[in-house]
Amino acid sequence: MDYPTLGEPIHKPLTELEVxxxxxxxxxxxxxxxxxxxxxxxxxxSFIGKIATGNLKGSARVILDANAMGASCARVCPTEExxxxxxxxxxxxxxxxxxxLQRYAIDWVMDNDVEIFTPxxxxxxxxxxxxxxxxxxxxxxxxxxxxxxxxxxxSNDQLGGLNTYGIVPFRLSAEVAIWEAQQxxxxxxxxxxxxxxGRDITLASLLKDFDAVVLACGMGRVPKLAIPGEELGGVLDxxxxxxxxxxxxxxxxLGKHVAVxxxxxTAIDALTCAKxxxxxxxxxxxxxxxxxxxxxxxxxxxxxxxGIEFRFFCAPKRIIGENGRVSxxxxxxxxxVAAGEGVLESLMHVPKTIQGSEFIxxxxxxxSAIGQSRLLDTFAELGIRTREGVVDVDESLQTSxxxxxxxxxxxxxxxxxxxxxxxxxxxxxxxxxSVDAYLNDPSLxxxxxxxxx
Amino acid sequence: MANLxxxxxxxxxxxxxxxxxxxPTNSGYQVLRAFDAGWGGAVWKTxxxxxxxxxxxxxxxDYKQNKIIxxxxxxxxxxxxxxxxxQEIRECKAKYPxxxxxxxxxxxxxxxxxxxxxxxxxAAGVDGFELNFGCPHGMSERGMGAAVGQHPDIVxxxxxxxxxxxxxxxxxxLTPxxxxxxxxxRAAKRGGAHAISMINTINSLIGxxxxxxxxxxxxxxxxxxxxxxxxxxxxIALNMVNECARDSEVGIPISGIGGVSTWQDAVxxxxxxxTNVQVCTAVMHHGFRIVEDMIDGLSNYMDSRGIGxxxxxxxxxxxxxTTWENLNLNYQIVAEIDQEKCIHCSKCYIACEDAAHQCIDxxxxxxxxxxxxxxxxxVGCNLCMxxxxxxxxxxxxxxxxxxxxxxxxxxxSTVTA
Ligand SMILES: Cc1cc2nc3c(=O)[nH]c(=O)nc-3n(C[C@H](O)[C@H](O)[C@H](O)COP(=O)(O)OP(=O)(O)OC[C@H]3O[C@@H](n4cnc5c(N)ncnc54)[C@H](O)[C@@H]3O)c2cc1C
Ligand SMILES: Cc1cc2nc3c(=O)[nH]c(=O)nc-3n(C[C@H](O)[C@H](O)[C@H](O)COP(=O)(O)O)c2cc1C
Ligand code: SF4
Numbered sequence: 001m002d003y004p005t006l007g008e009p010i011h012k013p014l015t016e017l018e019v020x021x022x023x024x025x026x027x028x029x030x031x032x033x034x035x036x037x038x039x040x041x042x043x044x045x046s047f048i049g050k051i052a053t054g055n056l057k058g059s060a061r062v063i064l065d066a067n068a069m070g071a072s073c074a075r076v077c078p079t080e081e082x083x084x085x086x087x088x089x090x091x092x093x094x095x096x097x098x099x100x101l102q103r104y105a106i107d108w109v110m111d112n113d114v115e116i117f118t119p120x121x122x123x124x125x126x127x128x129x130x131x132x133x134x135x136x137x138x139x140x141x142x143x144x145x146x147x148x149x150x151x152x153x154x155s156n157d158q159l160g161g162l163n164t165y166g167i168v169p170f171r172l173s174a175e176v177a178i179w180e181a182q183q184x185x186x187x188x189x190x191x192x193x194x195x196x197x198g199r200d201i202t203l204a205s206l207l208k209d210f211d212a213v214v215l216a217c218g219m220g221r222v223p224k225l226a227i228p229g230e231e232l233g234g235v236l237d238x239x240x241x242x243x244x245x246x247x248x249x250x251x252x253x254l255g256k257h258v259a260v261x262x263x264x265x266t267a268i269d270a271l272t273c274a275k276x277x278x279x280x281x282x283x284x285x286x287x288x289x290x291x292x293x294x295x296x297x298x299x300x301x302x303x304x305x306x307g308i309e310f311r312f313f314c315a316p317k318r319i320i321g322e323n324g325r326v327s328x329x330x331x332x333x334x335x336x337v338a339a340g341e342g343v344l345e346s347l348m349h350v351p352k353t354i355q356g357s358e359f360i361x362x363x364x365x366x367x368s369a370i371g372q373s374r375l376l377d378t379f380a381e382l383g384i385r386t387r388e389g390v391v392d393v394d395e396s397l398q399t400s401x402x403x404x405x406x407x408x409x410x411x412x413x414x415x416x417x418x419x420x421x422x423x424x425x426x427x428x429x430x431x432x433x434s435v436d437a438y439l440n441d442p443s444l445x446x447x448x449x450x451x452x453x
Numbered sequence: 454m455a456n457l458x459x460x461x462x463x464x465x466x467x468x469x470x471x472x473x474x475x476x477p478t479n480s481g482y483q484v485l486r487a488f489d490a491g492w493g494g495a496v497w498k499t500x501x502x503x504x505x506x507x508x509x510x511x512x513x514x515d516y517k518q519n520k521i522i523x524x525x526x527x528x529x530x531x532x533x534x535x536x537x538x539x540q541e542i543r544e545c546k547a548k549y550p551x552x553x554x555x556x557x558x559x560x561x562x563x564x565x566x567x568x569x570x571x572x573x574x575x576a577a578g579v580d581g582f583e584l585n586f587g588c589p590h591g592m593s594e595r596g597m598g599a600a601v602g603q604h605p606d607i608v609x610x611x612x613x614x615x616x617x618x619x620x621x622x623x624x625x626x627l628t629p630x631x632x633x634x635x636x637x638x639r640a641a642k643r644g645g646a647h648a649i650s651m652i653n654t655i656n657s658l659i660g661x662x663x664x665x666x667x668x669x670x671x672x673x674x675x676x677x678x679x680x681x682x683x684x685x686x687x688x689i690a691l692n693m694v695n696e697c698a699r700d701s702e703v704g705i706p707i708s709g710i711g712g713v714s715t716w717q718d719a720v721x722x723x724x725x726x727x728t729n730v731q732v733c734t735a736v737m738h739h740g741f742r743i744v745e746d747m748i749d750g751l752s753n754y755m756d757s758r759g760i761g762x763x764x765x766x767x768x769x770x771x772x773x774x775t776t777w778e779n780l781n782l783n784y785q786i787v788a789e790i791d792q793e794k795c796i797h798c799s800k801c802y803i804a805c806e807d808a809a810h811q812c813i814d815x816x817x818x819x820x821x822x823x824x825x826x827x828x829x830x831x832v833g834c835n836l837c838m839x840x841x842x843x844x845x846x847x848x849x850x851x852x853x854x855x856x857x858x859x860x861x862x863x864x865x866s867t868v869t870a
Contacts, residue, residue: 024517027842030799036820052517088796 003174004248006276010170010302011075013107014100023052026096029088034098037086039426040067044083044098051105059105061116068141069134069425071110071180072163074103075172077422078296110179119188120147125439128153128210130197130378133161134421135408136216137184138428139435143214144187146436151210152189155196159185161218162409163421165243168269170276174246198381207403212435215382215391215399215406216428219372219419225261229319234326238262238270238369245273254279255364259329261285261316262369263293268300270367271308279365282308287315287334287351311361315353319366326363333357375410388413396434397427403438403445407431455755456762457748459493461728462622462647462706464581466493466553469719469763470747473710473731474499474557474583474626477741479531481541485548490741491748494553496731497542499530499585500574501559501597506532512659512670514685523685524734525659527670527677529591530559539577546578554578555624559585559597562607564614571618581621584612584646586637587628587653589680599653602628605640612644622647624708627693629686630656634693638703649697650708650731652690654680683734687712691725698726698771714743716750723763724770782864783856786833786849788813788826794846797822801837801847809836828852 014022026048034044043062050059063070079085079099087095109116125148129136132154140150158164159181164174185191195201197217206213222237224230234252238260244251258279260271263286275282284303286293289312293300314331321327336349374389385392385400390413397405407427412419438444459469471494472478472487479498487495506528514523531538546554556574560566571582586608588598601607608625615623625641627634629652638649656678660669668676690711697703709727713719714735722730735743760766790801799822805813812830816823826837838847 021518027798027800030803031822033797033820033822088798091796 003169003246005173006169006245006273008170009173011100011103014097014104018097019051019101019104022097022101023048025089026052027088033086033088034083034096038066038083039420039422040073040429042066042070042083042102047105048096048098048101051101056105056108057114057116060109060114063102063105064109064116066429067422067425068138068184068428069163069180069421070102071106071176072134072167072172073422073425074099074106075176076163076167077420078298080298081296082422110176115186117141117145117187119144122149123147123439125149125211126151126209127212127214127435127439128206129214129216130206131161131216131218131408131410132156132159132181132191132193133216133218133408133424134163135218135410135424135428135431136161136214137181138425139214139216139405139407139432140189140428141184141187142429142432143435144184144189146432148211148436148439150189151192152184153192153195153197153201153206155194155200157193159191159193165246166239166266166269167246167421168242168273169246170272171269198378203382211403211439213404214428214431214435215384215404215410216408216424216431217375217378218409219412220375221373222266222368222370223373225316225368225370227316227318229321229326232319232321232326233324234363234365235319236365236367238266238367239372241367242266242269242273245277251277253364256280257362258282258365258367259285259361259363260367260369262371263288263295264369264371265295265299266372267369268295268303270369271303272306274365274367275306275308283311283361284308285311285314285316285329285331285361287313288336288349289313292336292349313351314359315351316366317358319363320360326366328360329363329366330358330360333359372409379410396437397431398434398438405431405435405438455752455760457493457752457755459729459763461553461708462581462624464494464553464555464622464648466729467551468493468748468751469723469729470494470744471496471553471555471708471729471731472736473733474555474585475733475737476528477733477736480533481545484541484545484554487736487741487744488545488549488552491744492552492741493729494555494580495545496555496557496583497531497538497579499557499559499588500535500538501530501570503532503534504529504591507672509670509672512679513683514659521683521734521738523657523659523681524683524737525657525670525679525681526654527590527672527679530585530588535573539574542574542577542579553580555581555583557583557585557626558615559588559592562596562601562611567611567614568618571615575618575620579621581624581647582615582619583624583626583650584615585626585653586611587626587630589628589630589654589656590677599628599630602626602637602653603631605636608637609640609644612641612646616645624648624650626653626710627651628653629689629693629711633696635696635700635703638697638700642703642705646705648706648708648728649703650710651693651697652686652711654682655686655689657681682711683738684712684714687718687721691721694722694727695725695771695774698768699774714738716747716754719747719751720754720766723766724768725774726768726771728763728767778862779860781858781860783854783859785852785854787828787831787852788833788835788837789828789848789850790824790826790837791846791848792823794843795824796843796846797824798842799824800840800842804836804840809834813837 028045032045047059047062083098084095129152132152160177163177258274317330333354334351337352339350391406408424457468474496478495484495510528513521556579586602592598593600625646706728709722710731713730719730802813802815812827841847
């Protein structure tokens with residue numbers, strides 16, 4: 001099936017000449033900083049050196065060995081903040097284009113249908129994975145390489161999680177996300193889609209039927225704005241909106257004015273998506289200032305280039321409707337005031353509304369992108385400990401329940417981990433190793449399936 | 454502005470940049486284009502009994518993105534009739550009387566044919582001859598080229614025949630495919646040569662195509678060894694030029710050839726003893742126009758140093774080369790890393806650790822590798838400086854050890870005394 005592309009991709013593949021020039025420019029640093037800056041520790045200098053010698057299979061293997069999500073990471077990683085930000089050439093503003101070179105090597109695998117890994121000899125053990133997004137796929141891939149049988153349960157009808165449904169197609173196409181998931185399936189992972197653990201399958205049955213469980217369910221939908229008028233037609237959840245746009249489903253008539261609430265990377269995706277779908281005025285509203293935006297700087301720059309408008313220091317107060325549909329939003333101005341002690345640096349100042357500063361902005365569609373909620377029901381059903389909605393794990397990524405491990409966005413905690421595909425891939429890898437150790441060492445399995453004291 | 458006027462054993466040219474006898478001097482059309490571009494002289498593609506060439510004649514050694522750092526060829530001498538070449542020489546000389554045109558010659562090792570060839574070419578108005586005793590393939594199997602150039606007695610004999618018949622200066626072009634080039638250089642001198650030129654190409658095989666297992670280049674699946682030239686051979690050429698320049702039994706001017714691509718290369722050849730330079734590969738790579746910067750760069754360089762004429766460069770560093778036993782054992786340098794310039798790539802660290810003397814300390818400070826030389830153990834080998842990608846980041850600094858100069862020769866004579 002062909003999915004809509006919504007215009008030109010942000011990054012085009014390098015030409016053969018660019019690849020040669022770029023690969024040969026890499027210094028092959030010793031204990032290279034780029035490798036250390038990559039959350040999955042891909043041996044960057046090694047894979048680039050192999051591209052330079054024409055050993056593309058070897059190059060792809062180096063990448064994929066460290067990171068099962070090498071294809072999507074090459075496209076969606078904030079490389080400016082990671083490997084390329086650490087490249088020694090960054091000092092001269094000309095870091096090696098590591099992400100694009102990675103893409104070149106993996107595209108070669110994709111185009112030539114090359115088999116890189118084979119499953120390990122069967123261990124007789126079977127692991128259940130809840131969620132087939134980047135974290136779950138990464139865990140499943142490595143568990144298959146260790147020789148364990150794997151079954152992935154996902155509530156959606158396609159694998160890939162937010163890679164397939166959430167990240168705008170001009171950054172990552174659904175085709176690539178699905179191809180990447182397919183590589184895990186090819187290694188012999190069983191897949192049960194449209195299966196919501198907690199509703200269609202109980203955890204008790206998973207604990208009974210499987211030797212270990214990896215929880216990789218990500219985060220939930222966008223929470224409610226909790227202001228009057230939210231039930232009106234034309235008020236959308238950013239994730240639903242992007243998903244519909246990405247999979248070619250009807251998004252309805254956006255109208256002339258689209259207001260997006262929030263200033264993170266999801267907001268940027270929703271804004272640029274709406275713009276590319278043809279809305280004339282697409283405006284971001286944020287209750288803090290430009291400096292506090294959580295979107296990466298390069299994402300913000302991208303949004304500016306796409307023609308997005310920005311309004312800072314304003315919070316929505318109520319949504320005004322006409323005939324059951326949004327027509328305007330009332331905002332109130334805000335200012336930042338010092339917060340109490342003991343908060344994260346980024347939260348040192350909190351927005352406070354300014355009495356009597358209300359103003360009204362026209363809006364035909366409102367898209368809420370104020371973050372993602374936590375899947376509290378699922379966690380409760382699993383009987384695992386959480387802290388402020390984040391699944392509690394130890395260093396090995398084991399939850400409070402023996403034999404139940406967790407990876408990806410469901411363990412993402414502001415200020416400690418990042419909600420990124422590459423982090424999810426790394427955690428999936430770590431979880432797979434821990435599960436393997438757990439399955440191979442009976443002493444670790446003591447008390448399996450029971451909540452610890 | 455500096456005077457670039459050049460004089461090699463009486464052969465004058467407006468600048469010291471000549472085209473070597475090679476594809477760029479194959480025809481009058483090309484030589485006229487070269488003179489239009491500013492070349493001071495041209496050694497015509499070797500004249501003799503026309504041969505038949507094979508197709509697929511050249512191959513290159515590339516290094517990463519650098520194309521043609523070395524070039525290998527299995528081409529022979531001119532494939533055009535002598536009379537046609539001579540007519541074109543006349544035309545070029547008429548249009549550019551101030552430029553040097555040298556007739557490169559190759560003939561079977563017999564006196565009569567050599568005399569005959571010299572007279573015919575001389576009649577075309579050449580300013581000098583260059584005897585090709587260097588071509589390492591094809592011609593050597595027929596008793597010519599390197600087959601001659603590897604035997605000092607034959608070099609001397611043929612040179613003498615040519616000098617008997619020649620009315621203009623005779624240059625002998627030497628092959629590097631010999632253990633000690635001074636042996637053939639001295640033979641040329643004894644035969645009466647007015648100058649020598651070096652180096653011709655080095656026996657080489659560029660490689661094998663690892664897909665087809667055919668040699669590169671291949672002629673219908675087969676190849677033969679070829680002659681190697683281009684930037685990669687410059688160090689070999691410089692050494693041979695210098696060995697001859699310092700040899701009192703040679704004592705005739707030298708035309709330097711081998712890897713000259715820029716005015717800086719030329720300056721190095723001059724400083725080590727060459728009177729002018731000849732260029733082939735760089736023109737094959739970039740065309741005749743490169744001479745513009747060669748002339749301009751050399752001229753600016755000489756102006757900046759207050760050098761008025763080429764004599765101020767030629768041979769000026771030649772006696773800085775000596776034998777190892779004369780080097781000062783008490784001269785001590787150590788590496789120093791400029792922390793401001795360092796980009797923390799750790800190339801110096803791993804090079805010293807794995808291939809030198811384990812004297813660079815690497816400490817991670819906030820995840821950044823800080824590199825420092827343990828100068829007490831540094832042997833001053835230069836390796837770290839060579840691998841460092843940043844210009845002037847690693848400097849070799851002299852240690853004031855207070856010791857007087859002392860060479861191995863001096864030290865061993867004191868020990869045995
Ligand atoms: C709009 C948007 C843009 C983004 N852009 C980027 C980007 O540019 N770069 C980047 O690195 N990251 C980006 N991210 C973040 C990135 O997508 C996530 O960090 C990553 O997908 C997390 O992987 P995961 O496997 O933990 O979760 P998810 O990708 O959310 O996958 C979870 C999976 O679990 C399934 N699931 C959930 N509950 C259940 C259940 N009870 N039973 C069965 N299955 C269940 C879901 O269907 C889903 O398939 C973006 C996120 C969003 C929302
Ligand atoms: C610093 C240095 C020292 C060398 N010392 C020796 C030596 O002691 N014995 C030897 O047989 N060759 C010696 N060689 C020559 C090498 O073994 C080798 O023949 C040469 O470097 C060509 O190979 P390459 O192009 O891979 O460098 C030395 C080379 C280098 C660079
Ligand atoms: S830091 Fe840059 S130059 Fe060094 S190995 Fe990594 S990509 Fe190459």
